[in-house]
Structures are given as C-alpha cells and as structure tokens.
Amino acid sequence: MWKTARIGGLGALALILVLAPLGFPNAYFYDIAVKALFNAVVCIGLNLLIGYGGQISLGHAGFFALGAYGSAILTVTYKLPALPAMLLSALGVGVLAYLIGRPILRLKGHYLAMATLGIGIIIHIVLKTESGLTGGPDGMGVDPFSVMGFTMMGDRMWYWAAAALLVLAVWLSLNLIDSPVGRALRAVHGSEVGAEVVGVDTSSYKVMVFVVSAVFASLIGSLFAHKDGFITPDIGSFFRSVEFVVMVVLGGMASTFGSVVGAIILTLLPQVLTVVEDYEAMVFGGIMMGTMIFLPKGLLPSLVAGLRKRGGAAQ
Amino acid sequence: MSLLKVDGLSKEFGGVHAIEDLSFVINPGTIHSIIGPNGAGKTTLFNLITAVYTPSCGKILFDDKDIAGKKPYELAAMGMSRTFQNLQIFFNMPAIENVMVGHHLHLNRRFLPSLLRLPAVVRRDRECRDYCASLMEFVGLSRYVGADAASMPYGALKRLEIARALAAKPRLLLLDEPAAGLNATESREIDEVIKKVARTGVTVVLVEHDMKMVMGISDAILAIDYGRKLAEGTPAEVRANPAVVSAYLGAHA
Ligand SMILES: Nc1ncnc2c1ncn2[C@@H]1O[C@H](COP(=O)(O)OP(=O)(O)O)[C@@H](O)[C@H]1O
Ligand SMILES: [Mg+2]
Numbered sequence: 001m002w003k004t005a006r007i008g009g010l011g012a013l014a015l016i017l018v019l020a021p022l023g024f025p026n027a028y029f030y031d032i033a034v035k036a037l038f039n040a041v042v043c044i045g046l047n048l049l050i051g052y053g054g055q056i057s058l059g060h061a062g063f064f065a066l067g068a069y070g071s072a073i074l075t076v077t078y079k080l081p082a083l084p085a086m087l088l089s090a091l092g093v094g095v096l097a098y099l100i101g102r103p104i105l106r107l108k109g110h111y112l113a114m115a116t117l118g119i120g121i122i123i124h125i126v127l128k129t130e131s132g133l134t135g136g137p138d139g140m141g142v143d144p145f146s147v148m149g150f151t152m153m154g155d156r157m158w159y160w161a162a163a164a165l166l167v168l169a170v171w172l173s174l175n176l177i178d179s180p181v182g183r184a185l186r187a188v189h190g191s192e193v194g195a196e197v198v199g200v201d202t203s204s205y206k207v208m209v210f211v212v213s214a215v216f217a218s219l220i221g222s223l224f225a226h227k228d229g230f231i232t233p234d235i236g237s238f239f240r241s242v243e244f245v246v247m248v249v250l251g252g253m254a255s256t257f258g259s260v261v262g263a264i265i266l267t268l269l270p271q272v273l274t275v276v277e278d279y280e281a282m283v284f285g286g287i288m289m290g291t292m293i294f295l296p297k298g299l300l301p302s303l304v305a306g307l308r309k310r311g312g313a314a315q
Numbered sequence: 316m317s318l319l320k321v322d323g324l325s326k327e328f329g330g331v332h333a334i335e336d337l338s339f340v341i342n343p344g345t346i347h348s349i350i351g352p353n354g355a356g357k358t359t360l361f362n363l364i365t366a367v368y369t370p371s372c373g374k375i376l377f378d379d380k381d382i383a384g385k386k387p388y389e390l391a392a393m394g395m396s397r398t399f400q401n402l403q404i405f406f407n408m409p410a411i412e413n414v415m416v417g418h419h420l421h422l423n424r425r426f427l428p429s430l431l432r433l434p435a436v437v438r439r440d441r442e443c444r445d446y447c448a449s450l451m452e453f454v455g456l457s458r459y460v461g462a463d464a465a466s467m468p469y470g471a472l473k474r475l476e477i478a479r480a481l482a483a484k485p486r487l488l489l490l491d492e493p494a495a496g497l498n499a500t501e502s503r504e505i506d507e508v509i510k511k512v513a514r515t516g517v518t519v520v521l522v523e524h525d526m527k528m529v530m531g532i533s534d535a536i537l538a539i540d541y542g543r544k545l546a547e548g549t550p551a552e553v554r555a556n557p558a559v560v561s562a563y564l565g566a567h568a
Contacts, residue, residue: 179429190405199391
C-alpha cells in the first residue's frame, strides 16, 4: 500500500507540474511558479530536519544565501563554470553545516532555535559587510546558468528544470524516509534515548540531516542566483528563514508532499493578496494563525485525515 | 567469566547518593533480578550500565571491557539492550517500525544506498520487517503488527519495547519493570516472554516489583536500598535475608 501511495504521489505531482502551465494567466506567472518550486525543494530538505528529525533551524535562509553567493562569486569573480561552482558551494555549505551542526545540535528546543537563528543572522551580516566579495547591501549580478554550452534562458525553461528538480527531490526524500537511515532519523524524533540504546548514533543522525537540509538550501540558492541574475544579502535574512519554517509547518510536518503544498501556497499567497494591498501582511498572518489553530497538523495531513474519515463513514 | 561486572559503582545527583559503592557480577545465561523499594536506585543503575549516565566513580565491565567513555549506541553494538520504566516509544511511528529501529545495527545504514533506494536495501528492509513481525508475535503483539504505536494500550507498549530491544539481538537484556501497571494475566504473559527469551541464551537483568514473578523466574537476585547492596543470592537466600524482609518484602506484606 505504501508503495502505491509513493508511486501514485510522485505520478500525481509530475502530472500536476506538467499540466499547471495550462492554467498560468501570463508569462510572468512562470517566474512566480519557479520561485514556488525552488521554495518547495528547500522545504523538502528542511522538513527532513524539522518534520522527520524533530530538530529546528531558524537560519536556513543563510545556507540558501551562501549557496547563491558561492555560485555568484565563483562564477563572476573566479570565472568558474556554473555547475562546478554550484557543487563547490554546496560542498562548502555542507562542510560548514557539519562543523556548526556538531556542537549546536546537542542543544534542544528553544536553545537550538536560538543557535540556528544566530547562525542565520551572522551569515546575513557577513554577506552585507564583506562588500569587497559580495557587493555588500547593493548586491551583485550573476550570469545565467549554462552548462556545456547550453544556457538556461527564460522563465519557461527554468520552470521545467525546477519541476524536474522538485520531482527528484520528492523522490529522494521519500526514499530516505522509508529506509533504515530515515527510520533512525524518525526514531531520534520519537525518543533519543530509546533510539540510542538500540544502536542509533543519534548525534550523527542529527548532524547528517542538518547537513542534508543545508545542502538542499545551498543548491537551490545557487540556481536562484543564476535564474534571478541579481542577488542581495536579504535573500539570507531572518525573515526568509522564518518563511521556510512556516512553509514546512503550514504544509504539514513530517509530510514531504505537505512541504510542497506549503511552499507553493505561501509563495502564491502574497501574489493573490496584492489585491488587499495595505492589509497584505495582516491577512497573511491571519491565514497562518487560522491554519495553525484549526489545522494544527498542517494542511496536507489534516486534509488526508479528513478524507479518510469521510471514506470510512461512507462505507 | 562474568558477562557484566560492576565494581565500586557510585552515582551522585547533587548530594543524593542514588548508587553508592555497589559491586556485583552477572553471569551469562542467567536471569538476574534487581529488587528494592522505590527510589532505591534501580533505574539509575540501569542508566549507568547502559551509559545513559556516567558514574561518579567505580567501573563497569561488559564482556571484560571497561565501558567508561562509551556511548549507549556503542554498547548496543557490543550486545547490550534495554527497556525503560517510563516508556521510550517512538510514538511518531508505526509499531512495527519501532521494532525495526531495534534492528538498526543489522541493516545497511549507509546514506547513499538509502537515499537512492537501492534494491538490496529494499530487499533487506522487507526481510527485516518480516523478522520484526515475528518478534512482535513472540512477545504476543501479533494483533498490533499493523498498528500505530500511538494507538496502542500501555501493556502492549511495554511489550513493544521488549520486542524492540530483542530486535537488536542483545546478549544482555535489561528490563526495567516490564510488568509495572499490568494486570495479573498480562503480568504472567510477560513472565512467559522473559523465560522464553532467557531460553534462547540471552542474559536477562530484571527490575521488577512483582515478587511472585521475581521469585519464580530468577536464578539470582540482588536487593538494594538507598543505592547500597542489601543482599545477594538465590531467591530462597534473598527471601530469607532479614534485612531484605524488613526493608522491602516486609513493607509489601
Ligand atoms: N536524573 C536524576 N536527577 C536527580 N536525581 C535523580 C535522577 N535520577 C534518579 N534520581 C534520584 O536517585 C534516586 C534513585 O532513583 P531511581 O534510580 O529512579 O530509583 P528506582 O528505580 O529504584 O525507583 C532517587 O532519589 C531519585 O530521586
Ligand atoms: Mg525505577
């Protein structure tokens, strides 16, 4: 049953991604769609950390920004091709996440939240102040993504690339969760000491998932930099970190598809809310509060549970 | 040769001597019970043996190897496994996966094969699932094989922890009050499970208040109070010990 749900879910996602452009009102919408899909991939990684591993990070926009600036600096300043630049940046972010993760993932709850918050803020400040390297608050331009003579041009092309990437990310995430590694990770969430006494090296698993989620953010950050063509330190701001967490929580913790739903809704919502102009932030906040009060498990898990109940009642 | 040797062990919690200068040995292939009133230090002793706590002084040898500086997961790899008085269930997971986590050390735990869902990993995982289902049957949980841990009653969760500990294939199994909170029938069933486990050659260390159970199945008993040894010996010897009678059995009679 799990197997059919898995394949079915992936198939449904692919189908939706293929059909979605038919409903795009204009070409500009591709741009928003790409942002939504990028956010979804970051959230899938973050969900592994938060939803499955039971940890928290309020600094993931920092890793996203490091990926973006890594690629920008390596390609613009050091003339490296885009792909190696992206992979090098991800490697660097992975190593950094490992070095930071080892000490701070011993912390729990609020303390871990504070520590990761601090990391995000430090990264943001460094990007702002190291203007020799990053261009400072004014930001820096980035060339389009090209690999072996082929250049990614236009939002349409980016849409298909991002869609493919999202399907890949969902597949990897589902694989991981339903494996010995993912099970150990979920066990860490359930009871650290319970997992430890049957042989799970809990601290390593926490660091592992922290690194994985940071690398997800970094890779997407790199692509974002190339796609947008211009980045500022604010892509790594605290607000962006919170936004990622809210997407994960809103979509539904420990639900890979939920993270996708959360990311897409929260990326599109501000666009829709432009009609209420001045009250945008208030309505946005209100929707978030309402969801958490009435659907505490998040959108997708609550929806699935609701459908199951109905199906059960009908039989 | 002893499987476990505890030597001059002490543990202090800010002035409270939970365990004080305790020494004893546990021989392989036996059921060894530890008894004592509430607060005697039994759970603390388990936490020290499994490296959840670090001793204030003294040492613990498992298989003649000093466990000082080892982590609980390393001891699990050496063949030690346990259950908890206060349940440590993974409530976010299905029951069977709780047991499968117990089998963690016997699976391919490398990151990439899991991430890519290599056929060998999937196959091995399916075998693991079958094996864990048989373990659930072994502890009398066959009807919960498809259940979520969060939906199971207390008594069943107690057994689920035993199944999880067994999935690690331990040589030394420590059970902290496995029958606490169970009715007489359930208690007898647990009793049977423990005997069956012991028959497979696993050395069992049992903390239990149910005296009928303890006296019936133990090869040896260690009685402690205020973290110190009160008496030690066969069930008959311990039952006859005046210190034990006044400190513990008397209070319950
Ligand atoms: N983590 C801890 N911190 C402080 N005191 C503790 C801790 N664990 C146990 N104790 C104390 O150690 C003593 C022994 O407790 P415990 O080992 O739980 O006893 P038992 O399992 O025999 O009922 C008690 O006085 C208890 O309050
Ligand atoms: Mg106790």
